[in-house]
Amino acid sequence: xxxxxxxxxxxxxxxxxxxxxxxxxxxxxxxxxxxxxxxxxxxxxxxxxxxxxxxxxxxxxxxxxxxxxxxxxxxxxxxxxxxxxxxxxxxxxxxxxxxxxxxxxxxxxxxxxxxxxxxxxxxxxxxxxxxxxxxxxxxxxxxxxxxxxxxxxxxxxxxxxxxxxxxxxxxxxxxxxxxxxxxxxxxxxxxxxxxxxxxxxxxxxxxxxxxxxxxxxxxxxxxxxxxxxxxxxxxxxxxxxxxxxxxxxxxxxxxxxxxxxxxxxxxxxxxxxxxxxxxxxxxxxxxxxxxxxxxxxxxxxxxxxxxxxxxxxxxxxxxxxxxxxxxxxxxxxxxxxxxxxxxxxxxxxxxxxxxxxxxxxxxxxxxxxxxxxxxxxxxxxxxxxxxxxxxxxxxxxxxxxxxxxxxxxxxxxxxxxxxxxxxxxxxxxx
Ligand code: UGA
Numbered sequence: 305x306x307x308x309x310x311x312x313x314x315x316x317x318x319x320x321x322x323x324x325x326x327x328x329x330x331x332x333x334x335x336x337x338x339x340x341x342x343x344x345x346x347x348x349x350x351x352x353x354x355x356x357x358x359x360x361x362x363x364x365x366x367x368x369x370x371x372x373x374x375x376x377x378x379x380x381x382x383x384x385x386x387x388x389x390x391x392x393x394x395x396x397x398x399x400x401x402x403x404x405x406x407x408x409x410x411x412x413x414x415x416x417x418x419x420x421x422x423x424x425x426x427x428x429x430x431x432x433x434x435x436x437x438x439x440x441x442x443x444x445x446x447x448x449x450x451x452x453x454x455x456x457x458x459x460x461x462x463x464x465x466x467x468x469x470x471x472x473x474x475x476x477x478x479x480x481x482x483x484x485x486x487x488x489x490x491x492x493x494x495x496x497x498x499x500x501x502x503x504x505x506x507x508x509x510x511x512x513x514x515x516x517x518x519x520x521x522x523x524x525x526x527x528x529x530x531x532x533x534x535x536x537x538x539x540x541x542x543x544x545x546x547x548x549x550x551x552x553x554x555x556x557x558x559x560x561x562x563x564x565x566x567x568x569x570x571x572x573x574x575x576x577x578x579x580x581x582x583x584x585x586x587x588x589x590x591x592x593x594x595x596x597x598x599x600x601x602x603x604x605x606x607x608x609x610x611x612x613x614x615x616x617x618x619x620x621x622x623x624x625x626x627x628x629x630x631x632x633x634x635x636x637x638x639x640x641x642x643x644x645x646x647x648x649x650x651x652x653x654x655x656x657x658x659x660x661x662x663x664x665x666x667x668x669x670x671x672x673x674x675x676x677x678x679x680x681x682x683x684x685x686x687x688x689x690x691x692x693x694x695x696x697x698x699x700x701x702x703x704x705x706x707x708x709x710x711x712x713x714x715x716x717x718x719x720x721x722x723x724x725x726x727x728x729x730x731x732x733x734x
Pocket of ligand 1: 428456457458459460461513516520553554555556557558559560561562563564565566569624625
């Protein structure tokens, strides 16, 4: 019977799975976290957190009595009525989401004692996947397993806050009672709960990410026009953001969005539409603007330095945004390879991501501190707006740089202050 199983299972202990499991434990639930990576599970069992997320090690330690880490799917289905799926759904070469890890879990179900379970999808899966999986569950004769779509809206770097104080909780279900049980897990949270069918829940996730990405590409294009007409995009964004219908968020112009979500989800939504025969024109532009935005920095450098052959450029920040070690689809990767393609030497410093960067930015000289990175450089590009870069040691930098040029790819610095220190400053659209 459902009531005999006390725990909540989480399958796939990557970024989303670990945050979800830990926060569910914080809400008072007993959580069994399962992953096929035995090394990771052993590490977590020892209290070591394999990713960088502010506050996560502390929250994990606080809740360790309510958390079990295992490599056994059997344990999860034995002890848990509600089982979250949080496995990776990376993009395939066509831009569709790769669901092989989801189906790997499905294929193991017939060998397990599955009956009266609720499977909750946290991974971002294409619209229609839930219905496909429900059909597959029926075909596999797994006993009664209800399927729920419960997309996540966590941002890396602020994931714990996003989980504990969400803007909304979305629950897509066919079976009202199963949906009620999942909603009950979150009853301590104060947030509107959107109850709907499965495809609508799946679409809310894609539409939200695609809209946010559109906002960024939009403001980036406005920034590019601002540069031509002498306007300042940061003030334009402030002025726009005061309009309640627009809102102030996600209007920071810069060198483009990256990360494991926006690039993947925007492309996947374009594919989902395309697979139905609908051509989602707007998203093509969002993607293209984002690609070009990363390359515009190279033109800015050429404008000041001429040909970049044998010039040395320092990148400040490699992670796709601050407070994460994640380099997936980071603008730094494209920028570094474009610069090296132009014959430049590239050095880089990041407060957190350096140990993870060697493979992602091959050929870049990775430095342990900011001053070693900028020494001897012809220009510095601020790529990630880490707090540490808010107060740059400008005087020291000027003394050891070959040429005092700063391209501020995130409009993070105070132009007047940087210019007063004797630098040439260029931001994005200001
Ligand atoms: C994003 C969404 O914000 C989350 O709601 C969602 O849950 C998550 O994707 C996901 O689908 O899992 P995340 O990728 O962690 O979260 O990061 P964001 O803070 O959204 O930033 C994404 C990128 O946009 C970064 O490269 C950031 O630098 C860039 N960005 C963001 C801008 O260039 N300008 C802005 O104004 C905001």
